[in-house]
Amino acid sequence: MPSDLSSLVHWILFLPLGAAVLSALFLRRAGGLAAWLSTGTAFVIAGLSLLLLGKGVDVSWHVELAKFGDVSLGFGYLIDANARLMLFVVSFVAAWIHLFSVGYMKEDSARGRFFAGLSIFMFSILGIVVADNLLMTFIYWELVGFSSYMLIAHYFDKDYAAAASKKAFIVNRVGDLGFILGIAMCLSLYGTLDFVALKDHAAAAKTIPVAVGALLMCGFLGKSAQFPLHVWLTDAMAGPTPVSALIHAATMVAAGVYFMARVSFLLAPDVLNLIAISGAGMAALAGLCALAQTDIKKSLAYSTLAHLGIMGCAIGLGHPELALMHMAMHAFFKATLFLGAGSVIHGCHHEQDMLKMGGLLKKMPLTAATFIAATLSNCAVPFLAGWYSKDAIIEAAYHGHHFVIFAFLSLAALATCLYSGRMIRLVFLGEANSEEASHAHESPWTMTLPLVVLGLVYSVAGGFLASTLMPAGSLQPIKPALDAIVFHLTAPSTIVGLFSLVVGFFGALKFYGTVRGADALQVVSPRTYHLLEHRWMDGLYRWYVDAVQRRLAEFVAFLDLLIINGVAVRWIGGGVPAVLGYLTGRSFHRGQTRAYALWIVVGTLFLAWFLIAR
Amino acid sequence: MPDGLFIFFAALTLGAALLLVLSRNAVTSAMGMILALVGVAAEFFLLDAYFLGVLQVLVYAGAVMVLFLFIIMLLDTEDAQGAYPWKTAALGLATFFLLAAGVLWLFHWSGAVSAVKAGATPPELSANPAEFVTAAKAFGRLLYTKYLLPLEIAGFLLLVALVGVVSLSKDNPENKA
Amino acid sequence: MENTSLAHHLLLAGLLFVLGLTGVLIRRNLLVVYMCLELMLAAATLALVAFSRFNRTMDGAVLVFFVITVAAAEVAVGLALIVALFRKRGTVQSDALTTLRD
Numbered sequence: 023m024p025s026d027l028s029s030l031v032h033w034i035l036f037l038p039l040g041a042a043v044l045s046a047l048f049l050r051r052a053g054g055l056a057a058w059l060s061t062g063t064a065f066v067i068a069g070l071s072l073l074l075l076g077k078g079v080d081v082s083w084h085v086e087l088a089k090f091g092d093v094s095l096g097f098g099y100l101i102d103a104n105a106r107l108m109l110f111v112v113s114f115v116a117a118w119i120h121l122f123s124v125g126y127m128k129e130d131s132a133r134g135r136f137f138a139g140l141s142i143f144m145f146s147i148l149g150i151v152v153a154d155n156l157l158m159t160f161i162y163w164e165l166v167g168f169s170s171y172m173l174i175a176h177y178f179d180k181d182y183a184a185a186a187s188k189k190a191f192i193v194n195r196v197g198d199l200g201f202i203l204g205i206a207m208c209l210s211l212y213g214t215l216d217f218v219a220l221k222d223h224a225a226a227a228k229t230i231p232v233a234v235g236a237l238l239m240c241g242f243l244g245k246s247a248q249f250p251l252h253v254w255l256t257d258a259m260a261g262p263t264p265v266s267a268l269i270h271a272a273t274m275v276a277a278g279v280y281f282m283a284r285v286s287f288l289l290a291p292d293v294l295n296l297i298a299i300s301g302a303g304m305a306a307l308a309g310l311c312a313l314a315q316t317d318i319k320k321s322l323a324y325s326t327l328a329h330l331g332i333m334g335c336a337i338g339l340g341h342p343e344l345a346l347m348h349m350a351m352h353a354f355f356k357a358t359l360f361l362g363a364g365s366v367i368h369g370c371h372h373e374q375d376m377l378k379m380g381g382l383l384k385k386m387p388l389t390a391a392t393f394i395a396a397t398l399s400n401c402a403v404p405f406l407a408g409w410y411s412k413d414a415i416i417e418a419a420y421h422g423h424h425f426v427i428f429a430f431l432s433l434a435a436l437a438t439c440l441y442s443g444r445m446i447r448l449v450f451l452g453e454a455n456s457e458e459a460s461h462a463h464e465s466p467w468t469m470t471l472p473l474v475v476l477g478l479v480y481s482v483a484g485g486f487l488a489s490t491l492m493p494a495g496s497l498q499p500i501k502p503a504l505d506a507i508v509f510h511l512t513a514p515s516t517i518v519g520l521f522s523l524v525v526g527f528f529g530a531l532k533f534y535g536t537v538r539g540a541d542a543l544q545v546v547s548p549r550t551y552h553l554l555e556h557r558w559m560d561g562l563y564r565w566y567v568d569a570v571q572r573r574l575a576e577f578v579a580f581l582d583l584l585i586i587n588g589v590a591v592r593w594i595g596g597g598v599p600a601v602l603g604y605l606t607g608r609s610f611h612r613g614q615t616r617a618y619a620l621w622i623v624v625g626t627l628f629l630a631w632f633l634i635a636r
Numbered sequence: 637m638p639d640g641l642f643i644f645f646a647a648l649t650l651g652a653a654l655l656l657v658l659s660r661n662a663v664t665s666a667m668g669m670i671l672a673l674v675g676v677a678a679e680f681f682l683l684d685a686y687f688l689g690v691l692q693v694l695v696y697a698g699a700v701m702v703l704f705l706f707i708i709m710l711l712d713t714e715d716a717q718g719a720y721p722w723k724t725a726a727l728g729l730a731t732f733f734l735l736a737a738g739v740l741w742l743f744h745w746s747g748a749v750s751a752v753k754a755g756a757t758p759p760e761l762s763a764n765p766a767e768f769v770t771a772a773k774a775f776g777r778l779l780y781t782k783y784l785l786p787l788e789i790a791g792f793l794l795l796v797a798l799v800g801v802v803s804l805s806k807d808n809p810e811n812k813a
Numbered sequence: 814m815e816n817t818s819l820a821h822h823l824l825l826a827g828l829l830f831v832l833g834l835t836g837v838l839i840r841r842n843l844l845v846v847y848m849c850l851e852l853m854l855a856a857a858t859l860a861l862v863a864f865s866r867f868n869r870t871m872d873g874a875v876l877v878f879f880v881i882t883v884a885a886a887e888v889a890v891g892l893a894l895i896v897a898l899f900r901k902r903g904t905v906q907s908d909a910l911t912t913l914r915d
Contacts, residue, residue: 088784615846615907616837616908620838642821646825650829653829653836654832656848656852657833657835657849662844662845665842665848669848672852676855680862682817683822684866685866687874688862688874692858696855696884699885700884703889703892704844704888704892707895707896711899728836731835731838731839732832735834735835736831739827739828739831740824742827743820743823743824743827774871775871775878778871783875786879790879794885794886796886797886797887797889801893804893804896804897805896
């Protein structure tokens, strides 16, 4: 029953939009009501998505909105196995994060706006997942950017939050410029924007122009915070923690990965190689940078960058299904990590500096247990969720004989274990290093329940659940990937994983225990620490904007002043009427509308005479 | 010689339009306008465009002109007292006859309207719906297929006009001189 | 409708148009000027319907439909503008509104 299922998708897509509109219009002051409305909607959507996942049926539905010549623009759904998985992951993670937000944002005065923002974000991201053509994808893409902007700027009276939201928006615009050019190129080359039709064209063509893939990739670079457009993600942590968990760790940044998987048939081999190399490089680098952050959320943001690099690398290696699987697993454990961080921040009275925490294991046992479990999953401990996908990707790199990528990914795995160990050591072990941390308290049930569900159930057992318990056939995209993994002690990925786990994780636990109240690396080697902490790309962009773009803009402004304003407007535009007015005694210009109308008539008659006599 | 009904309504329309242009009282002008629009609607009927004729009467002669009358009465504009502005009227009539002569020449004697298209009688209507059909149904079909985008834009335009009017007619204290 | 050619209709439309134009040129009351503008539009629609009928296509008639729609929107906004102008300046005589000169 295709019609039946498309109506299901209608509900999934438009329920959050309805909730957002309702909250934005009527519930601005009734924050509590808006919170529960939004949360309830999120859970309903999660249920519907699970239903859709269980049915395992493809849905395609389309209406034409406009037709220009041969080009038809429409609105529709294209739901395949990837989309079902993504729908489930997004809605499920989002539902629990909504519930978490109810507790986390309890004392916020602008809850109505916040939850309306969450709902509009849900609408846009689900739109990207179900959209069946590039144009609708782009529209939802921009909506996602907008809602992200709005949510980062939730504390808009703080300068850093306002600046961070602006930065996220502008950096994404840079990527989106490439994206829309790519769409235009698809349209001119193939005359259609539908994914299905595009796939046919791509299959029929022998080679795909590199430019198409490269331009579409620009959108992915921006939204998924890939190098060199990754700079916005760490600043985006200025938003409330649930926002960081939902948008900037679990779902929105994964949208780029999903989109690349969806248009993977349009990507030329050169583009794939580029994505793979830059992704692997970024994974290693971002993992190391996470070591030089004291803010718990920023450290996690770098960790997200590293995982996004790994996902990009998987796409580049030609395994979009592995990328999607890692996206799914990462969504679960990274959401848990961020929610755990949120719980810690909440418990420590909004202290975010890890150096000032410590000893929280006893004070916040539930949070600590879930956080540590998710961390282990993050470190790819065998049989935990992260292990299934991450090791598969490393293995794929090795078997594809991409040894540079393999080396980078191994370094990334080591770095992951290092910063994870550091985080655990600084936050949960040892003694409390500040007044706030010593008075920490466990969070209410609305915050711990999502942690337990997302953390213990999914981030730990996710891979196991996916391979065994999930409805048969519902996880086709990741099934082959899961089947491919066998726990070989001799497999290179396992060796790398276990080595980095032992050396990295336990080494970090030990190393960061040596100095109290400060970062051990900073004490031991300040130069290395600074190298990792310094934001080189920001400096580069600053230099570019200041030195190059600004000069260019000033030059253009000067030309404008000289030619447009000076010659055209002042001399020609001002001079001619002045001379004419002088000659005719201002009879043209008496301020009477009737006189102007007469001149219009005369001009029209003259034009008509010219056209007829011609 | 054209049809009697055509001549009657043409004379009615032109006479009403003359009333609109020459009357000194704005309300009389509006009455002339209504009559002229009804005359145009009658010409629509004679051209078998019944739907448009009805639309013309409803929207134009009905809604729009009522709006005009409301505004005229609301503003209660004083017309300039004193002698009838014969000079302006004469100037206007001169302009009118000059332009009218041009129109007459263009459509009657210049041959710009080709003989085929200007056949003495309109071509017979055929049963083919793709051709000129009078029913509102044919209109609807065209509006929702070939002219769907213009229709949606027109709807959007009406919305914009609505919002514009609301914001324009809001009594803004800054506007008071 | 025998003996009524396209030229007759165009002639009527042209004369109406010219009448409206004359009104725009000689009248001072903005409201009347505005009505004259509407008359010009009506004249144009008459020509369109005539063409449409004599060519046996619907397109001209559909265009008339849009003209009526747009005119309705335009009248609403235009009248609101005139009312706003009257509120600010206390007059709708076009000769009194000559600030554009300076």
